[in-house]
Amino acid sequence: MTEDQIRRVLEQFKAGVLSTHDALEQLRTLPFEDLGFANVDHHRSLRQGFPEVVFGGGKTVEQVGRIVESMYRHEHNILVTRTTEAHFVHVKQIAPEAEFHEAARAIAIVKDGKIYGKGKVMVVSAGTSDMPVAEEAVVTLKIMGNHVDSLYDVGVAGLHRLLDRRERLAQARVVIVAAGMEGALPSVVGGLVSVPVIAVPTSIGYGASFNGIAALLGMLNSCASNVTVVNIDNGFGAAVVASLINRS
Numbered sequence: 001m002t003e004d005q006i007r008r009v010l011e012q013f014k015a016g017v018l019s020t021h022d023a024l025e026q027l028r029t030l031p032f033e034d035l036g037f038a039n040v041d042h043h044r045s046l047r048q049g050f051p052e053v054v055f056g057g058g059k060t061v062e063q064v065g066r067i068v069e070s071m072y073r074h075e076h077n078i079l080v081t082r083t084t085e086a087h088f089v090h091v092k093q094i095a096p097e098a099e100f101h102e103a104a105r106a107i108a109i110v111k112d113g114k115i116y117g118k119g120k121v122m123v124v125s126a127g128t129s130d131m132p133v134a135e136e137a138v139v140t141l142k143i144m145g146n147h148v149d150s151l152y153d154v155g156v157a158g159l160h161r162l163l164d165r166r167e168r169l170a171q172a173r174v175v176i177v178a179a180g181m182e183g184a185l186p187s188v189v190g191g192l193v194s195v196p197v198i199a200v201p202t203s204i205g206y207g208a209s210f211n212g213i214a215a216l217l218g219m220l221n222s223c224a225s226n227v228t229v230v231n232i233d234n235g236f237g238a239a240v241v242a243s244l245i246n247r248s
Contacts (some may be wrong), residue, residue: 008196180204
């Protein structure tokens with residue numbers, strides 16, 4: 001439940017439009033709702049500015065459906081990450097406007113299309129293989145109310161591809177960079193811009209990349225002082241931090 005929704009309930013109660021019983025019914029699920037297998041945090045939006053996000057990995061179709069159904073009664077956006085088409089088919093029966101973003105493995109239900117970010121967030125991927133992680137960031141950024149630009153397949157092996165887009169990079173208020181292999185791209189981008197760069201190591205690469213650990217360590221050792229790092233393949237986490245920066 002958002003701050004605006006709570007304020008509206010209180011104002012309607014004060015004006016006599018809502019009875020005590022009706023006001024209590026609308027506020028009953030605050031701050032959370034116990035579904036038996038999950039406690040849905042309806043208070044998250046009030047505390048953090050965005051509702052709880054559902055991590056679909058490891059959850060059954062029915063569990064994701066019950067959580068979405070609980071959240072759907074409220075007037076806010078819903079995001080389900082690391083999900084499947086089977087999850088989406090079930091969610092679609094609850095929320096007809098739900099959209100499945102296959103590349104990002106995410107389900108999005110948009111009820112609030114307002115832009116909350118003050119500027120644009122740029123999402124950059126080193127290679128085409130890094131795009132699923134980059135797309136998870138893009139979907140998250142959009143549902144959190146940001147203007148988003150994306151730039152894919154501009155890794156350091158062909159640096160001219162990135163340098164040719166320096167003007168677009170310069171327009172961003174925050175930049176997210178997803179890269180696997182040796183994870184060098186965030187340092188290069190960091191040296192080109194004067195804004196925060198959030199590096200996302202991906203699990204893309206050959207054996208010695210150790211499923212993204214090599215990229216993670218490379219990014220943690222970046223010589224660009226405006227680069228910070230999230231966990232391997234965590235496009236969602238990078239997007240949340242970028243959104244918070246873009247709102248401030």
